[in-house]
Amino acid sequence: MELLLFTVFAAAACGGAIAVVLSQNVVRMAFYLVISLGSTAGLFFMLNADFVGATQLLIYVGGTVVLLIFGVMLTASGPFLTIKSSPGDMVQAILVGALFLGMVVVTVLQVDWDGNAAKLESRYGVSSLERPGYNQRGEGHTTRSIGAALLGARFDKDLGKNREQPSTGYLLPFEIVSVHLLVVLIGAAYLARAKRRVNVPSEF
């Protein structure tokens, strides 16, 4: 069952991605992107990352892609709907891509990940997700732990352990990303809006 689901999701994710590359119509690209990202969310669920999967669906598929589609709508007037890349480019890109893929896949798949994990766990402790206790799968999976971690407390790691320092919590990025988003959105809004006044300011 798991294998079947994985095959379906993986095929959809990869196929969607490849379709994005091959498609020449920007609206179709957006559609394939949704499929790809949505299937990735499915993969996240299979990896027991329910919160991440949900976020992926909400923010990525629901937010970012919608943003992109807005962009498509604002710019896709007739001739720009399909701007074809030349076959020469495509072949060249696919050649480079195949090499790149080969490099990454060969490198990554060569590694004995399970062996490494076992070796590291034997010295640095068991992966928290597999550890019975506070964070069992039955208890709402990861959501509660993630929530606590974003406030800086790592109950999943620290509870019941004898540590001098608390483990890494993510309070700072959680807060600072908000500042970042604010700054970025101000910037995006600045670029998108028209000048309000007419008097030509010092452009130079």
Place this chain on the structure above:
Amino acid sequence: MTPEAYIQTGTTLKWLLGIAWLLPLVGFAVEIFGGYWGKRFDPASNGKKTKLAAYMAVFCIGTGFLLSLSAFFIWKGATDVQLVTAAHAAEHGESHDGDHGDGHDHHDGHDHDEGHGHDAESGHDQDESHEHPHSNETLPPADDVRGQSPEEAEDHEGHGNDPYAAAFSGTFYELAHFGDLRISIDYYIDGLTLLMFCMVTLIATCIHIFAIGYMSDELTEDYEDHFVHLPGGKHFHRPGRFYRFFAFLSLFSFSMLGLVLAGNIFQVFVFWELVGVCSYLLIGFYVERHSASTAANKAFIMNRVGDFGFLIGLMILWTYFGTFQFANTDPQAAGDLGLFQMARDSHGQLDVVDTEEGKIVHLRGSPEDSERSIPYWLLIAAGIGIFGGCIGKSAQFPLQPWLPDAMEGPTPVSALVHSATMVAAGVYLTGRFYPMFTPEVLLTIAYIGCITLFIGATIAVVATDIKRVLAYSTISQLGYMMLALGVGGWGAGLYHLITHAFFKSLMFLCSGSVIHGCHHEQEMTKMGGLYKKMPITCWTMFIGVVAISGLAIPVLNVGLAGFYSKDAIVASGLAFMSGNATHFLLFFVPLVTAGITAFYMFRLWFMTFAGPPKDQHVYDHAHESPSVMTVPLIILSIFAIGCAWFGVLEGWILTSEPTHVAAGGTSAHHVALTLPSHDAIHGVHHTAGTAALFAAVVGAALSAVFYWKGLVDPAVIKRSFSGVHHFLVEKWQFDNLYDVMFVRPVHVVARWCTSFDKNVLDAFLHSLSRMTVVASSWDRKFDETFVDGLVNIVGTSTYRVGRSLQVVQTGKLRQYIMFIALGVLGLFVLLFMFFPRT
């Protein structure tokens, strides 16, 4: 001298020289501002600018001269130096009990420790240290390091590579510490420093005064430069640059004095660069002339090449010695040794030890890490590196071609910067840094000097531009100095440096006077017979010519300044040859060149002043220069005549001689070399002097035959040796050689680099796309033969080829992204290739 007196003298000297050094800088600042804003305050001068800047500059440098002079006398009085010329030293060496004070002003009658076994050395011993009780009390660490009995240590206090009382070193201002590296503005004052100070300031003062007259046509708002031809037959007009000239001159004086005063090699480097910059600015003073700006660039670049060696030397020194200071003589900071003290012991010997990794030199240092050492070959490398800087600055082979081109600058600049002071800085540094040079380096120096002096002299024989003759003569004379230093004639080299400065600046100023008088005509072939028109210039020039030729009255051995110093050099060469027979060229080449020198110098004088006028137009307009220009000539000619009389000058120079020079010595590290001692040199002095004088007389006589009496037509000789003549006129083909060796390859590489993107990367993408297009169009062809037929296909496929090519070329942003991917791939492949696999 008591410690208190020592410190007091040191402080006095420090401030006197410090002020003399900084005054030109103040002058520079004022002149720069005066130049830009001065004219606003002087509306009454109706277009003419005031000469205020010039007076200011003269005041600064003149005051500097007075200060240096008083500093010199204070130093002389305080340190009570014992003047010993080489001649006296030798006398002493022979008789073992000569009273070496005789005939000199400071007969102090000290006990000279005759039986010590260092006869020649004690002969020139500055021995004032004998009455310094402080040397034992205040320098205990140094004594410990020497590892000798106190008496012995005391005996050798008075040497150039030991703290000694005739030298004063210290720090003006500490700039910074970078880790271990201490960068500070130091001073190192000894007899050589003071003499250089007096010489530089005196000559600079004369030249400043001369320049007031020479540059007076720049005193206008609208100067027409006749050498710059604009399209349309017009000449270039620009505001006069009187202020700028004196500002640069002041800046140069400041830098040069700083170079001389510097107490550490790094500071020398900084001022080295500064004089280089000043030289660059002054050569390019008439920047609109293409030749001037090219010459400035050439000088700058060639100097940078040498300076690169200097930098490497600096790095080696810093790595192994951890200090840049020359020597530390401050009794209060004893224990912090300078470079010289670390490299050589109190006898002036290097402590070379054979180890498994090759020879190393043990360095003396603070007691706790007495194990410091430097590989011997690195010491050689450092020496050659530093000397590389001197090669560039002193226009030695193979970096000499910039100096003749540098004559594009105004003549006072040539006189000051490119004959008397800056180019001599290389010689000065070689002399100053002498204790750090191993015999291998000295041999290099000697041969470089030997080659240079010959090349310079031979080219000077065929040059016709009056300033260029002098420039080549300068190169040749600098070669003499280097040769002298290289063969162990330390005193002779620096002696010649001082005397040469006087007569060469004199001759340059004379040529300037001629050029000024002839309205900027520099070709000697258009002059002649000028002695009637400009008598003062003519006869002062004659003094210079005689001085540089080394002529003298044979029996009395009385001559002008150049005679003494050149004799000393040739004698050093002869003495060196008698010790090292294989290096016989080091004697014969300078000897022959002495004759050539006399020949071309008299040729210059005869062509310019004697005989009938060759160009009537020039002759008619020629006139004697105003007194503001002739007075400096007269002052300088007095020095050119008499500065070497009685051997006093040489004696003063020898007070700074490094310890190990006097005794000579034999070394057999990488090359076996015997350096002549003072008495060896003196022993052959007479022979060498006679030979040199003979050569000079022959040269002068030949010259008179050719160019004065016209008994032999030089043109005939020129024709019969046209190959040689051409070779010499083309300056031994150096410029062409460098063009082929460096300039053109660099052009090629640069062109290659700039077109790399276009020709390689794009071509790669082109071919890639072409391949794919061929493949796809083949596929398409196959498809469309069934539908449309052959005719259409040819058209569409060619269209597609063109289109996809066009797309590849215009798709910049996507190419960028593609390059990211390619970059990652490429880096990975590279890592794979170079990373160890097993």
Place this chain on the structure above:
Amino acid sequence: MEGVGINGYLAVGAVLFVCGVICMATKRNGIGVLMGVELVLNGANVNFVAFSKFGPLGLDGQIASLFVIVLAAAEAAVALAIVLNFYNNHLTIDVDRANELQG
């Protein structure tokens, strides 16, 4: 549980990643380029989450992917604004027309 090991997920991540890079390098449409960016980041995210389950990275991997999603959104917003600005100035969305600055 014998089913899918970490390698399957990593392979999916790699494919997404490379597709993203190719997409960026080939699309002439500015919006298409941005879609490539999303794919690249998503590929990395798959890696993070996979490591979080199979390796000792634990929850940190998931949290990292959360932040990546947020940052990707921010970046997409800015990039879109810039693309629209480009469109306003050049009246096209074809990135090949961005060729005035070169040399």
Place this chain on the structure above:
Amino acid sequence: MSVSEILNGLIYGDLTRSIEVFCPEVLLCVTVIVLLLLRLFSLDHKIPPYVIALGGSVVAFVAVLLQFVFFTTGGAETNLGAGETLFSLFQLTEAGVGSPGELFTGLLMHDAFTLFFRLGLTFFLVLVVALTVLTGIPDNEDGPDFYTLLIGSTIGMMVATSANHLLMLFLGVEMMSVPSYVMVGFLKGRRSSSEAALKYVVYGAGTAGIMLYGLSLIAGLLGTAEFAELGPRLAYLIDGDGVTLSNPNIVVTLLGVMMVLVGLAFKLSLVPFHFWCPDAFEGAPAEIGGFLSVASKAAAFALLVRFLLAMTASGGGELESLNLYLGLALGVMAAVTMTFGNLAAYGQTNVKRLLAYSTIAHAGYMLMAVSAMLVITNAAESSGWSAAQVQDGAARCVEGLMYYLAVYLFMNLAAFAIVALIRNETFSEEIEDYNGLAHHSGTMTVLCVCMGVAMFSLLGMPPFGGFFAKLLIFASVWNAGSIHWLMWALVVIAGLNTIFSLFYYLRVLKAMFIAPRPEGVRSINMSGLVGAYVVVITLPILLMGASPLQNNLSATARYVASVLFP
């Protein structure tokens, strides 16, 4: 640990201390919010936005400065009369600012290295804001947007320089990049500006993606994202297998590190990841060019040093050849980068583009120091250096880098600022339009002289700070040559490059000083304030040759060495 222990530890231990140290960044965030609120309540017509921005950045600078003083003196600063008051105003404590260590449960690092960079960044922010006030590049209406972006980017850089966690590394890079994309396109009505922004954002997003993939590989392989853990875990993982390509763990580490380096190389504009740099700088206003070329480069170098040391510091001898080869690879990259930057600068006609290539070249010089540092840390066993020598050598590299960045801050800012100020008067950035500028009287002459100083310093002429900076780096790299000859070759290449660079810098100066002033050009009058500003930012270039600042830098470097190279 129980729940209450965890929470108590967080709130009373970690958080108090962290916020005390993080105070300057928080102040900058507050400044951003005040700027936006001001516009919300339409007060921006009464109070110009730059007042707020300038005030906020000055306060932040003072806060970092006090931290720096407190840190280096241990809080014993009594010479300064107001020192103690100020310390207490910012509530600096020995346990907080006074003691180095991790912040926010290990996400950030607080030490002298970080403090130095944060100090430089905030000071630079003050200078850039002052410059924009003088050039008036954001008008009153756009002011809040502009300063929000500027300050936001600076916050990102400050986070990046103190990053101690892979996530913070990525976050920092993103936070400093994304606002700068907008800033490059700030002149939104101009074609070139929007094109530059497009190229910058796409390139940046691409490299960020690749970097993130690399980060995921490293984090996944080592099972952690904390810097302190990376090296030891890697050493443990390869335990005895040796650092060779036959070990898949090493291959994947290399791929990961290389991908992260791609992201940083993009920020540093190292060849071959420099393509964006000339285009973006030409299209962007010169003020932004100055900001990006200095600040983001400094932050990226801090990150690079931290990341590489984290990856390769093992405490044992396991990773030495990894160090060596990474160091050599960076060395080659440095050589290529500076050569390319210098050669490509030759044909440029636009001053900003020329300066862009010059920044590429300078990144190459600075990368040399990092490369030598890695090579030296490799030295302990293979070339017989003692531990003290290694520490000292590596410290010299770091010192050289820091000194170079400090000088570079002023000289590059001066160059870009003068370009911007001249542009305001002549409306051109082409070199040929600089002809004879020095012959205008008054402030313009001052500007030209300062440009001369900046250019000579960029060139590395002795009296100026740039020379000492180069000297320090060259010397430290030379020092590393006894471990691998390539370092000597690198010094030689760098020396040659210094000569190459002579000509294109001088070309600008030649246009300014020597070329005649074209006919019919109106005389330019600028306010004295402009001249004063330029002089103020040029003076440090001269002072860097001769000030006790080096002592402070030395001490900092030495301290850093003791922490980073145990």
